[in-house]
Amino acid sequence: MEEVYAELQKLGFSKYECKAYVGLLQHHPVTGYEISKRTGVPRSMIYEVLGKLLDKGAIYLVPSDPVKYVPIPANELIQRLRKQIEQSFSFLERKLNALESERGVDVIWHIRNDEMIIKEMIEMVEKAKNELWLSIWEPQIPMIKEAVEKRIHEGIPVFSILFGAPEIQLGFTFHHNYMPPDVVKERIGGNLTIVTCDGQEVLIANFLENATSWAVKTHDPALVLVATEYIRHDIMIGAITREFGSDKLDSLWRNDPDLVHIVTGRRFSP
Incomplete structure (x- = not known):
């Protein structure tokens, strides 16, 4: 009882x-x-x-x-309660969704640890309706590759810049060859990873080896725009590298003190 x-x-x-x-x-x-x-x-x-x-x-x-x-008979009570609950859910579905759509676009969600970040990345890939922009490092590629390839097969345009994994293609892909990935990793302190979805949402993560990885996710249009433009820029540099060769670009920045600082975060030292 x-x-x-x-x-x-x-x-x-x-x-x-x-x-x-x-x-x-x-x-x-x-x-x-x-x-x-x-x-x-x-x-x-x-x-x-x-x-x-x-x-x-x-x-x-x-x-x-x-x-x-x-x-009142038990069956009648159960029917009444069921109807009341369904009405409550219908009401809350309308009202809460309306409130959610009114939330400020500058809300930023913070995510911790590799597993949760990868889960969020896959969810963004799976819900894309128009296009995806990716900046992904080799250790993380196998974890999202299947989800991305499925969306490509479904006709979703995917534009990616990949750090390492030269044999992998994820949609319209360029590899970050105009400088060694380790140079970027040393400057950033980890594997800076970006996923933008439909021009409306962005996830920016840093996968760390000796500390807890972190990420932020937001619909803020300014951050979505900056992140997408970051990937566009890297893809364009990748195209230039493919056309003119990585050696020329490598010698360009390594012999210019200001560019050395920009690329590595350190001042030029002879």
Whole structure:
């Protein structure tokens, strides 16, 4: 019986209301005094409890002397409760979704650890409707490759810049060959990874080897724009590298003190 009480309590009944209703199912019509005696609901509280059950539409009052009570049939109570719950869910679905759509676009979600970040990345890939922009490092590529290839097969345009994994293609792909990936990794301190979806959402992550990886995700249009332009820039540099060769670009920045600082984060030292 305790399990029945527990489930009814989930639906808004108090413990005494549960006992009174179940007691009435088993014996009716009866007076408040008899209900109290049979169920253990204190006499001082029984009429308050019965009043609440009447308000809930779970019992009926039988005009008599003394007044007696009967329950509504169990099936009818269940149907009423089910209908009320469905109406509540329908109401909340409308209202909460409306509130969510009104939220500020500058909300930023913070995500920690590799597993959760990869999960968020895959979810973004799976919900893209128009296009995806990716900047991904070799260790993370196998974890999202299947999801990305599925979207490519479904016709979603994917533009990617890959650090390492020269044999891998993920949509329209260029590899970050105009400087060694280790140079970038040393400057950033990890594998800076970016996913932008439909020009509306961005995830920026840094996968770290000796610390907890982190990521942020947001719909903020400024951050989405900056992140997408970052990937566009890297793809364009990749195209230039493919056309003119990595040696020329490598010698360009390594012999210019300002470019050395820009690329590596360190001042040029002869």
